[in-house]
Amino acid sequence: GAVVSQHPSWVICKSGTSVKIECRSLDFQATTMFWYRQFPKQSLMLMATSNEGSKATYEQGVEKDKFLINHASLTLSTLTVTSAHPEDSSFYICSARDHGGAGPNMLDTFGSGTRLTVV
Amino acid sequence: LAKTTQPISMDSYEGQEVNITCSHNNIATNDYITWYQQFPSQGPRFIIQGYKTKVTNEVASLFIPADRKSSTLSLPRVSLSDTAVYYCLVGDQARSGNTGKLIFGQGTTLQVKP
Numbered sequence: 598g599a600v601v602s603q604h605p606s607w608v609i610c611k612s613g614t615s616v617k618i619e620c621r622s623l624d625f626q627a628t629t630m631f632w633y634r635q636f637p638k639q640s641l642m643l644m645a646t647s648n649e650g651s652k653a654t655y656e657q658g659v660e661k662d663k664f665l666i667n668h669a670s671l672t673l674s675t676l677t678v679t680s681a682h683p684e685d686s687s688f689y690i691c692s693a694r695d696h697g698g699a700g701p702n703m704l705d706t707f708g709s710g711t712r713l714t715v716v
Numbered sequence: 717l718a719k720t721t722q723p724i725s726m727d728s729y730e731g732q733e734v735n736i737t738c739s740h741n742n743i744a745t746n747d748y749i750t751w752y753q754q755f756p757s758q759g760p761r762f763i764i765q766g767y768k769t770k771v772t773n774e775v776a777s778l779f780i781p782a783d784r785k786s787s788t789l790s791l792p793r794v795s796l797s798d799t800a801v802y803y804c805l806v807g808d809q810a811r812s813g814n815t816g817k818l819i820f821g822q823g824t825t826l827q828v829k830p
Contacts, residue, residue, distance in 0.1 A: 631817065641820040690759045705818060707759035
């Protein structure tokens with residue numbers, strides 16, 4: 598089945614520094630990837646839609662200059678949290694959409710998530 | 717985007733069948749119903765997807781009535797390892813270059829007891 602690899606699985610960084618999270622589709626091409634954020638005991642909140650070769654579409658309230666998204670290839674999207682602050686500490690999850698394959702419907706496959714702690 | 721409503725939590729015992737119902741009154745013609753499972757500190761994992769009637773795979777069944785305004789995820793003979801959060805999502809799942817987003821509701825926290 599479809600596999601999405603997300604790295605790192607956890608990261609601790611100092612306040613003011615930047616952190617990059619990678620999301621790779623290992624066995625399919627994903628022209629569309631999504632980035633979510635999840636706080637403890639809460640549901641996933643969509644941050645942005647990442648489209649290969651074009652600018653990401655951010656959800657309302659998500660700062661595009663703080664959360665930089667790059668989707669330069671059909672198998673890789675990156676999320677960079679710039680000038681991180683303690684309030685950015687959260688669980689970040691990516692997903693990749695498989696547009697190919699058989700059948701009328703498609704599935705979003707999720708990465709394993711990245712636990713970011715800003716100290 | 718169709719909004720979904722699920723019970724916040726459910727308790728069950730090992731070996732029992734668990735049914736989790738999701739309401740989606742505003743489901744659109746092109747929308748599919750997809751259920752995901754999430755364990756703590758992990759990404760959601762696909763369980764099952766359907767459009768109408770009944771779908772069954774090796775882990776669950778999905779029942780969808782004719783009006784499609786609700787769906788029920790059925791987990792047969794749950795075990796302790798089925799303790800997780802279960803999300804019901806509704807969205808246009810057509811393949812052709814679809815960039816439509818999935819919006820997660822609160823999900824149902826299932827606690828399986830010994």
